[in-house]
Amino acid sequence: MTQHDTVSSPSDHPHENPLEDVHNVMAPEQTEALEQLYTDFAAQHLSPLWTQLGEVMTDVPRSKAIPFVWRWNDLLPLAARSGDLVPVGRGGERRAIALANPGLKGRPYATPTIWAAIQYLGPRETAPEHRHSQNAFRFVVEGEGVWTVVNGDPVAMRRGDFLLTPGWNFHGHHNETDHPMAWIDGLDVPLAEHLDVGFFEFGTERVTDYSTPDVSRAERLWANPGLRPLSGLDSQVNSPIHAYRWEYTDRALTAQLELEAEGFPATVEQGHAGIRYSNPTNGGDVMSTLRAEFHRLREGTQTASRREVGSSVWQVFDGRGEIVVADQVWQVDRGDLVVVPSWEPWELRAETQLDLFRFSDAPVIERLAFDRTFVAGRER
Numbered sequence: 597m598t599q600h601d602t603v604s605s606p607s608d609h610p611h612e613n614p615l616e617d618v619h620n621v622m623a624p625e626q627t628e629a630l631e632q633l634y635t636d637f638a639a640q641h642l643s644p645l646w647t648q649l650g651e652v653m654t655d656v657p658r659s660k661a662i663p664f665v666w667r668w669n670d671l672l673p674l675a676a677r678s679g680d681l682v683p684v685g686r687g688g689e690r691r692a693i694a695l696a697n698p699g700l701k702g703r704p705y706a707t708p709t710i711w712a713a714i715q716y717l718g719p720r721e722t723a724p725e726h727r728h729s730q731n732a733f734r735f736v737v738e739g740e741g742v743w744t745v746v747n748g749d750p751v752a753m754r755r756g757d758f759l760l761t762p763g764w765n766f767h768g769h770h771n772e773t774d775h776p777m778a779w780i781d782g783l784d785v786p787l788a789e790h791l792d793v794g795f796f797e798f799g800t801e802r803v804t805d806y807s808t809p810d811v812s813r814a815e816r817l818w819a820n821p822g823l824r825p826l827s828g829l830d831s832q833v834n835s836p837i838h839a840y841r842w843e844y845t846d847r848a849l850t851a852q853l854e855l856e857a858e859g860f861p862a863t864v865e866q867g868h869a870g871i872r873y874s875n876p877t878n879g880g881d882v883m884s885t886l887r888a889e890f891h892r893l894r895e896g897t898q899t900a901s902r903r904e905v906g907s908s909v910w911q912v913f914d915g916r917g918e919i920v921v922a923d924q925v926w927q928v929d930r931g932d933l934v935v936v937p938s939w940e941p942w943e944l945r946a947e948t949q950l951d952l953f954r955f956s957d958a959p960v961i962e963r964l965a966f967d968r969t970f971v972a973g974r975e976r
């Protein structure tokens with residue numbers, strides 16, 4: 597099977613695991629000798645497969661993360677209270693409040709691979725520079741006036757912008773206004789923890805460049821549509837573009853829906869436009885571990901139901917509608933965040949025109965050839 601193909605229809609009973617239901621011929625009568633065997637296994641730090649097959653090898657992915665929603669109207673006031681009580685600076689580094697999936701036993705992770713947080717910076721504050729192995733991005737659902745400085749390159753943050761801080765780039769943030777600003781951070785922190793790959797270093801206490809250009813140096817070199825500098829012909833693992841501006845995202849989505857209306861193929865499915873943020877040096881994902889996309893649905897559009905291996909997080913950018921994940925149906929509004937764990941079916945329903953930002957661990961899943969998708973109605 598090629599991994600991008602759809603697969604056969606999943607079970608109608610997604611919570612039944614046939615590996616647990618089958619009669620296990622390897623479950624002999626409990627005897628003293630058998631108990632002693634298991635005790636001796638444990639004493640030697642050994643663990644038999646036959647007593648736990650259904651736990652360690654499930655029939656389909658069964659994430660410990662659960663489908664969940666966080667409301668922007670809950671997150672923002674809590675972040676603001678943190679702004680009143682907790683100064684930002686060296687040591688804690690960021691006033692970032694992570695979405696902790698209730699299925700993940702109190703760990704500060706949205707999914708088993710993804711960290712997602714709301715970050716809040718008060719008027720005139722600076723978050724000091726540091727760098728780490730973990731890849732990071734920001735997405736701005738509202739506000740402006742903060743610059744993030746990436747390896748000395750000041751990058752303006754404005755509503756609708758998607759900003760990159762790939763691993764091991766120094767970065768700090770400073771707010772040049774008299775009002776606070778909040779945005780979301782996405783990182784591969786849990787993946788880095790599982791793989792034991794994390795390094796961290798402090799940088800300067802203040803950012804290295806307080807200038808406030810509208811356009812970063814990285815954009816001036818790299819963000820000219822379809823034009824690649826001859827000084828940069830090598831493929832790079834992470835995109836050199838530090839900011840993907842809303843103006844271009846909006847223009848691309850608008851064009852897709854216009855082209856569809858004019859009778860030309862352009863959209864994902866009827867009424868559903870979408871773009872993937874890409875690395876201009878190789879056409880791939882923006883970073884090695886994280887994929888980011890933006891979706892726009894026409895008013896009244898409902899997507900097909902899909903399942904994918906790997907987990908994702910959605911944030912509503914504008915409009916109203918419903919996000920359906922497994923048996924949950926959430927009415928969502930601007931800023932709301934929804935987690936889709938691996939292999940849980942999801943679909944979108946737009947009440948008004950609905951704009952959504954999405955990020956996922958798909959580059960990891962695909963690179964390791966674990967990817968599978970299922971789209972209802974397109975079974976083969």
Ligand SMILES: [Fe+2]
Pocket residue numbers: 726727728732767
């Ligand atoms: Fe950081």
